[in-house]
Amino acid sequence: MASEPSAATSPSDSTNHGLRVVVVWLVLSAIATPLVAIYVGPLIPPGNATVQGQGQTFDNQVMTAFVTPILCLLAVFFAYGLIQFHVRRNEAILDGPPIRNDSQIQLLWIVITTVMVLFLAGFGTYELLQDGSGGGQGPNPIALPAHHQDAFQVQVIAQQWQFTYRYPSLGGLESNQLYLPANTTVALHVTSLDAIHSFWAYELGVKADANPGVDNVAYVETKGPTTFHVRCAELCGLWHPYMFNNGRVVDSAQFQAWASQQQRVYASIKPFMNKPESEGGAPYAKTYFPEPDRRAG
Amino acid sequence: MTEAAAPPPRPLWRRLLGFNLLTAVLLGIGGWYLGWFGAHAIGAESLEYFEDTDYNELSVYLAYLGGVIGFLVGLGFLNYPIARLRGYPPSLREKETHGWTRYFSLCTDHKVVGIQYLWGIGLFFFIGGLNAMLIRTEQLSPHSQSFPMGTYLTLVGMHGTMMMGMMTSGILGPFANYLVPIMIGARRMAFPRIEALTFWLLMAAGAILTTTIFFGGFPTGWTGYAPLQTQANPGMDNYILFFALVGVSMTLLGLNMIATILTMRAPGLTWTRLPIFVWGVLSTAVLMVLAAPVLIAVLSMGALDRTAQTSFFNAAAGGSSYLYQNLFWVFGHPEVYILALPGFAIVLELLPVFARKPLWGYRLAVAGLLGVSLLSWFVWQHHLFVSGMNGDLRPFYMLSTELISIPTGFTFLCGMMTLWRGRISFTVPMLFCLAWFFNFLIGGLSGVFLSDTPSDVTTHGSFFSMAHFHYTIMGGLVFTFFAAIYYWVPKMTGWELHEGLAKIHFWTMFIFFNSTFAPLLAAGFLGQARRAPVYTGNLKFLNDWVSISAFLLGISMLIFLFNLVWSLAFVKQPAEANPWGSRSIEFQLPSPVPVHNFDRIPVFSNDPYGYGEGPAPSYVVPAGAPAGRE
Numbered sequence: 001m002a003s004e005p006s007a008a009t010s011p012s013d014s015t016n017h018g019l020r021v022v023v024v025w026l027v028l029s030a031i032a033t034p035l036v037a038i039y040v041g042p043l044i045p046p047g048n049a050t051v052q053g054q055g056q057t058f059d060n061q062v063m064t065a066f067v068t069p070i071l072c073l074l075a076v077f078f079a080y081g082l083i084q085f086h087v088r089r090n091e092a093i094l095d096g097p098p099i100r101n102d103s104q105i106q107l108l109w110i111v112i113t114t115v116m117v118l119f120l121a122g123f124g125t126y127e128l129l130q131d132g133s134g135g136g137q138g139p140n141p142i143a144l145p146a147h148h149q150d151a152f153q154v155q156v157i158a159q160q161w162q163f164t165y166r167y168p169s170l171g172g173l174e175s176n177q178l179y180l181p182a183n184t185t186v187a188l189h190v191t192s193l194d195a196i197h198s199f200w201a202y203e204l205g206v207k208a209d210a211n212p213g214v215d216n217v218a219y220v221e222t223k224g225p226t227t228f229h230v231r232c233a234e235l236c237g238l239w240h241p242y243m244f245n246n247g248r249v250v251d252s253a254q255f256q257a258w259a260s261q262q263q264r265v266y267a268s269i270k271p272f273m274n275k276p277e278s279e280g281g282a283p284y285a286k287t288y289f290p291e292p293d294r295r296a297g
Numbered sequence: 298m299t300e301a302a303a304p305p306p307r308p309l310w311r312r313l314l315g316f317n318l319l320t321a322v323l324l325g326i327g328g329w330y331l332g333w334f335g336a337h338a339i340g341a342e343s344l345e346y347f348e349d350t351d352y353n354e355l356s357v358y359l360a361y362l363g364g365v366i367g368f369l370v371g372l373g374f375l376n377y378p379i380a381r382l383r384g385y386p387p388s389l390r391e392k393e394t395h396g397w398t399r400y401f402s403l404c405t406d407h408k409v410v411g412i413q414y415l416w417g418i419g420l421f422f423f424i425g426g427l428n429a430m431l432i433r434t435e436q437l438s439p440h441s442q443s444f445p446m447g448t449y450l451t452l453v454g455m456h457g458t459m460m461m462g463m464m465t466s467g468i469l470g471p472f473a474n475y476l477v478p479i480m481i482g483a484r485r486m487a488f489p490r491i492e493a494l495t496f497w498l499l500m501a502a503g504a505i506l507t508t509t510i511f512f513g514g515f516p517t518g519w520t521g522y523a524p525l526q527t528q529a530n531p532g533m534d535n536y537i538l539f540f541a542l543v544g545v546s547m548t549l550l551g552l553n554m555i556a557t558i559l560t561m562r563a564p565g566l567t568w569t570r571l572p573i574f575v576w577g578v579l580s581t582a583v584l585m586v587l588a589a590p591v592l593i594a595v596l597s598m599g600a601l602d603r604t605a606q607t608s609f610f611n612a613a614a615g616g617s618s619y620l621y622q623n624l625f626w627v628f629g630h631p632e633v634y635i636l637a638l639p640g641f642a643i644v645l646e647l648l649p650v651f652a653r654k655p656l657w658g659y660r661l662a663v664a665g666l667l668g669v670s671l672l673s674w675f676v677w678q679h680h681l682f683v684s685g686m687n688g689d690l691r692p693f694y695m696l697s698t699e700l701i702s703i704p705t706g707f708t709f710l711c712g713m714m715t716l717w718r719g720r721i722s723f724t725v726p727m728l729f730c731l732a733w734f735f736n737f738l739i740g741g742l743s744g745v746f747l748s749d750t751p752s753d754v755t756t757h758g759s760f761f762s763m764a765h766f767h768y769t770i771m772g773g774l775v776f777t778f779f780a781a782i783y784y785w786v787p788k789m790t791g792w793e794l795h796e797g798l799a800k801i802h803f804w805t806m807f808i809f810f811n812s813t814f815a816p817l818l819a820a821g822f823l824g825q826a827r828r829a830p831v832y833t834g835n836l837k838f839l840n841d842w843v844s845i846s847a848f849l850l851g852i853s854m855l856i857f858l859f860n861l862v863w864s865l866a867f868v869k870q871p872a873e874a875n876p877w878g879s880r881s882i883e884f885q886l887p888s889p890v891p892v893h894n895f896d897r898i899p900v901f902s903n904d905p906y907g908y909g910e911g912p913a914p915s916y917v918v919p920a921g922a923p924a925g926r927e
Contacts, residue, residue: 017718045822046755059751067742074738077713082731085652086721093878095909096654096719105714106661113706121696124749128691133751137688190685195525196618198683198758202824207754209684211619212524213612216685229833233758233826235518237525238446241829 025076029069037065046205051221052134053205059127136190136208136216145219151187158197158210161239175262178247181255182225190216195236203228222249316373318401328367332359354604357534365501372403372497405489408890411475412789413496418463418470421503425459426854428452433847436840441830451514453828458506458519458536462543466499467774468639469550472781473578475789479883480572482563482899487556495550502542509535518828523610523621527602541596544589551585554578565901572905573656576663577642580670581635588631595624619686626677634673636770638666640777641708644730647784648712650879651727652719655906658711665707672701682753691750698748725799729780732807736772740765743818761821764814787872790865791889798860805853812846880913881905
């Protein structure tokens with residue numbers, strides 16, 4: 001063992017390195033966290049176009065501010081530790097002090113990380129239960145926005161490789177355009193005809209997977225008129241990358257005009273479509289067979 | 298080399314005959330065609346969705362099964378069972394072979410298997426990396442331009458599947474197989490033939506996945522979600538067979554590790570003296586044994602849906618796509634910790650050596666590893682927050698996901714406190730370990746956003762989650778994989794790697810890794826969806842930046858490859874027995890380690906981390922101690 005270092009320890013060092021790190025960290029965090037909250041926070045998506053989007057943006061802002069002190073701690077610790085404790089050039093490599101444990105530090109670390117985790121989980125649950133946060137919740141949603149009973153119903157039918165939007169309140173109108181009335185609570189019932197898709201309305205802060213045979217409900221409360229992108233967020237086959245379009249949130253007069261225009265356009269095929277609920281039809285057709293499916297046996 | 302003198306060499310043609318890789322490949326091809334024509338002979342019809350073709354799902358399965366069986370027979374896996382059936386006594390003759398040919402045949406020496414794993418996994422790691430380069434080439438444009446859409450999706454799927462499948466054994470394969478028996482003072486693994494079988498199954502699996510391109514590739518990505526899986530072209534069968542074989546290999550590897558660590562520790566090696574790397578291997582092996590069978594089951598169901606027209610995942614006929622997602626992620630979430638945990642263990646194993654301090658908080662570190670291992674079973678539906686499955690369980694999965702950061706934090710605390718007041722030297726393995734802290738911190742903090750259900754609504758399925766898991770898996774696993782290579786390969790091969798090139802490799806890899814994936818966190822937040830070559834124009838600058846960084850990251854890997862070939866094949870600078878001044882037992886043995894590891898089984902009186910606590914342990918075997926079993 002020629003290269004085995006001697007068992008000598010490094011010279012005793014009375015500097016309180018730990019205190020230095022803690023002080024630098026506290027000062028740095030106290031400066032960095034408000035700066036991040038003020039300057040980075042407003043840039044964080046998905047923006048304030050809807051109540052749900054606003055909720056997510058707030059959530060992201062809180063968490064960005066939350067992780068800043070953690071980043072600062074690690075940065076200060078490693079910057080200080082690696083500079084202070086590394087072996088200088090041409091210096092013999094001695095063994096360090098044989099410190100094996102410190103139960104107080106362990107306890108402190110466990111308590112702090114547990115408190116942080118419980119805060120995160122509590123905060124996330126509270127935010128989720130406020131209004132559903134725009135996420136798909138399945139057929140029996142539990143996180144409901146204030147006016148969910150009077151929600152404007154839209155069924156989003158995903159298939160390879162496009163979305164069709166069905167409006168039961170407009171006599172079962174089906175269109176490939178997504179128009180939503182402004183300042184309204186909207187219930188999006190997302191389903192699929194074939195593979196798994198995911199309905200992602202980015203600016204609205206909505207994402208809900210489309211599974212065949214499943215009615216996946218996502219709530220969104222629109223605010224003022226705006227446009228938004230819709231795209232499929234789950235790999236669904238060959239043309240998945242081109243499965244996107246735009247949607248609009250418009251005021252009620254424009255919405256009525258659009259609805260009657262669409263009803264005129266699609267009047268000729270209405271007899272072949274599912275009946276609306278008011279005329280005895282099922283509210284949502286969850287599957288259909290576009291052609292005889294040999295695999296279905 | 299202390300082994301007995303090699304027998305006189307035979308002529309080359311004679312050496313090529315016998316049970317070796319060449320025979321295995323020839324028999325594998327023969328078995329493949331036997332299965333192919335056999336399936337056609339029994340009249341299996343094409344289930345191709347749109348048209349009848351000259352191949353069908355059943356023939357693909359039977360062909361590859363025939364191929365795998367032929368491959369294993371050619372390697373000689375049936376020799377031992379047949380010899381035993383004919384009444385010959387048990388032996389481990391495969392271990393006694395000499396020279397380079399043993400690396401191309403069935404060998405039950407755990408050190409040979411470790412090196413076979415290193416090169417075999419390395420090969421597929423580079424194929425997977427090449428796929429990543431092609432993906433980034435396509436992403437240079439916001440429109441689909443470089444590859445046809447199906448080719449692009451196959452590249453994405455092959456990259457993901459190759460990395461997630463092959464790299465599950467990325468550390469347990471090469472390093473645990475090589476080091477665990479030595480670290481616990483044994484001469485072999487508990488089941489040496491099964492150990493060899495895990496390696497050759499993995500190689501067969503890799504060949505199956507690579508040949509998916511001859512059957513049209515597969516469009517599903519590494520998750521293989523049904524019902525897209527059910528309607529995909531026959532290349533999908535390669536995916537199913539690949540992952541199922543990887544699952545078999547993982548289960549056997551895990552069982553072998555558990556059995557070895559539980560039963561074959563040398564005298565005096567109590568649970569609190571076990572190297573932390575062995576603890577990491579044990580906690581990973583438990584996950585492997587319990588998770589991989591679920592994968593095999595779900596893929597078998599997928600294969601039945603494709604061949605026998607069952608309807609496990611077909612909603613139109615009473616099945617459910619949720620069933621696939623549920624079962625896949627029951628495997629899939631432990632799977633990502635199968636990838637991450639060995640990285641934790643390597644960091645904790647190496648830090649004491651280069652900080653010249655004992656591992657701080659040994660028991661807390663073990664608790665961290667086991668805690669992650671346990672909690673990883675309760676988080677899988679965080680992949681399905683917006684799927685509409687169990688909407689009311691989302692707060693629970695949010696909590697359980699965030700709870701995992703507590704045992705992960707133990708690893709951070711133990712590592713950081715080991716560094717504190719140490720005598721840190723910036724050797725190449727140490728640099729990779731320090732980079733792990735940075736990468737895993739970014740990975741963990743981006744995971745905070747993904748674990749939070751409201752925030753996950755935006756980030757799910759976007760490049761944000763993709764960048765997140767590259768930070769944890771590439772930043773967590775691959776960086777420690779390279780730390781382990783630079784730390785242990787001189788011991789394993791007996792030759793040193795060039796340090797200057799290694800440092801260039803580290804710095805280029807660290808810088809361009811972050812330059813690649815940090816912008817992708819932003820791209821995901823700005824709305825770029827995963828697995829799509831089409832994105833909005835405002836993201837073009839970010840994507841160009843990322844692509845160029847990714848190419849430079851690829852060049853960094855070539856520097857490593859050059860270093861490996863140059864140092865091991867041309868320079869051949871002999872490595873010292875203990876270049877790092879480590880107290881671990883493998884560095885008290887000569888480089889490379891002799892065939893039987895120890896002349897006598899060592900006796901342990903302490904853990905290997907006693908830096909600054911007096912002279913190094915000598916692992917002296919007292920006179921009259923048992924010589925140990927073979």
